[in-house]
Amino acid sequence: MKIDVKHLQKRGVAGWRYRRKIPKELRSTAGKLEILIPLGATEHQALKAYPKVHAQAEQQLRLWSQVQKSPHSGALNVASSPTPFEEFSRSRSQLRALNLDPEWGGPEDEDDAESLMREVIAEQVAEKYPLDTEGNPVGVAAEDRALIHALLLGQRQQRPDPTLEDAKRLYLKERVRDDETKQMELERVFKLVKDALGKNRKLSSLKREDAKEVRDHMLDGRKASSVDRYLNVVRAVINHAIREFDLAGVTNPFMNLEAAPKDKAEPDKDKRRPFTLDEAAAISDRLVSHAKMDLQHIWRILKGTGCRLAEVSGLRVADVHLEHPIPHITVEWHDDRRIKNAVSRRNVPLIGDALNAAKEAFKAAGNAAMLFPTYGRLKGASSASAALGKHVRACVTDPKATTHSLRHLMKDRLRLAGVSKSDQDIVLGHSSGSVGEDYGGDKARLEMARRALEKALAG
Known part of the structure; x- marks a missing residue:
């Protein structure tokens, strides 16, 4: 029986789940990008649980919408409120903006000018709040409290230890930025980390045992290859935080941690295979009669250059x-x-043929900025992959053969033509790991790439 129910997703051996993207305008309030709720191991269980779960999701979206519309929504949005480390960092930035020294060591005497200025500013901040019976301000917002502490304590204020949440937010800001796909992956991975560890941990407290616990939790119902990818994300986030937060002496316990031993893991070379020349020809023939012209052009350029799909689309x-x-x-x-x-x-x-395809595509693009307007956009490569994938699967049933197999085919053709490894890398955009790969001009590289492709395509 084919299921066509909105937000219902099957996840292999992990069973079924309710997966729903949260509208962009509500994500800051929700503190996440998706609603993910397990529905059961079987289709029957999923369909039975679906109505109640769907109603809960609708209710949650309404609540988030109400919180966002509230004039006090910032105070209610706990998930995205500043962490202690962020409050500390922000207060130091505020001091610099006020021309005050974040490393101030305290008053030198009772007439110290900076000390008096700091006290005046602290009093002005505190005046916004009501006083208790002892004359102390109550209900002080976290950011104002952090600023008051920074003003009065200076270098005596102890910097909070950055946490996994701080590391994630920094990576999101400096590395992921507005890439929505990577945002969703980051949120998904760190939800698993939090589920495994139970709370937001300080980076300095993480041990190898914690890393293994995260790995084992991720392996529950997931392929080792997927978990290795998730662990790569965690490693990158923590390494970035250790460097940018100047965490001397802190090590990353996720380094050299694998989901499965190398001798038991699926070798990279077995995950995808090259097309045979006959398979590639069969797919080309099918595209001529079944695909739109822009998709045909993309395929022909891929076939004649060995480029990645996103590089062409x-x-x-x-x-x-x-x-x-x-x-x-x-x-x-x-x-x-x-x-x-x-x-x-x-x-x-x-x-x-790649040159002919490029000429045809160039002419068809007219005044458009993108060579393939249908696919020349964010996530356009995913759409092109899905469209080409249908034609690939109609001709080749082996799941290890995908559109990317054209790139593997070009690699093999370059090898068989006797093209050197360095020239193969120039054509395919691979790193040789050599310092010398940064040397030389574009003109010479282009000529070497031309010779390499001519040899490969002549075979």
Whole structure:
């Protein structure tokens, strides 16, 4: 029986769950990006639990909406309220804005000018609040309390230990930024971390035992490969925090922690395989009669360059250089397409059918900024992958063969043509790990890439 119920999702051996994205305008109030609720191990259990869970989700969304509309919503939004470490950092920034020294050591004498200024400002902050019977302000907001402490204590104020939540928020601000897909992944991963550890832990208190507990919790109902990916996120977040928070002596207990021993894990080479030439030809034939022209152009360019799907679907018209002595495309970062890393920025020659496809796509784009307007947007590569995937699966049933298998095929063709490893890396945008890969000009690299592709495609 096929289920077509909104927000109902099957998760392999983990069973069924209710998964619903929270509207953007409510996410800051909710403190998360999705509503995730287990529904049971079987389809029958899921359908039985669904009505009640769906009603609860609707009620929760209404409550978040009411909180957001409330003039005091900031006080009620506990999930996104500042942490003690954030309050401490903010108060020090406020001191600098007031031309006061965050490292002030206290008054030198009873007429110390800075001491008097600090007391006056602290009194002004406290005047906003009512007093108790002993003359002390009550109901002081956390940020005002932190500022008063910073004003009166100076360097005697002890910096709170940053926590996992502080590390996550810093990584979200400085690394993830507005990438919605990575935001959701970060929230999902750290919800698992919190579920495993039970509370928001200080980074300095984390032990290897804690890391293993997180790993084991993640492995409950999930593939080892997925857990390894989640652990990579946790490692990156904690390493970033240790460096940026200057946590001398703090180590990352998630380093070198694996979901499964290497000898038992699925080898990387077995996760995807290259297409055979016959398979690639069969898919090309199917696209001609079943796919829209822009999808055909994307496939043909992928097939003739070995590029990643996002690198082609996100091309701008300005990235296509057809009048150059060596026609090519430029793969680089822009607002509507992220590239994997710095070394992925490169010029890729267009040869044979890939060149013809680029010419046709360039003409079809007209005055558009993007070469493929349907897919040249955030998450456009995912849409292109889903569209191409249907045609791939119609011709090749092996799940290890996907659109990305074209890239593996190009790698094999480069190898079989006797192309050197360094020239393969120039074509595919791989890092060799060598200092020398940063040397040399674009003109020479483009020529080497042209020679390499001509050899590969001639075979």
